[in-house]
Amino acid sequence: MAELKENTARIIEVTAKDLPLHCPTPDMVAWNSHPRVFLPVAKNGGEALCPYCGTRYKLTGPLPHGHH
Structure with missing residues (x-):
């Protein structure tokens, strides 16, 4: 089983x-810490910021x- 990561890293x-x-x-350990949001990292120049x-x-x- 893979080790779960803390949801505290600011850059992943x-x-x-x-x-x-x-x-x-x-x-992530806190996989249910907020609603799931899909992030368009590929369309945003390789970076995306979680709004939550x-x-x-x-x-x-x-x-x-x-x-794309």
Whole structure:
């Protein structure tokens, strides 16, 4: 079983395998800390900010084919 992460990081790096991206992510301890919101990180220049908790997500690496 994967270790759960605390929902306290303010900047989280994500990769193409994490798309479509939503916050909170399933591997966070407080996965139900606020309503799930999908974040358009690929369309926003590789960054997205969660409107509920303020966590900033940064996309690293290339996008998979089919994502715009």
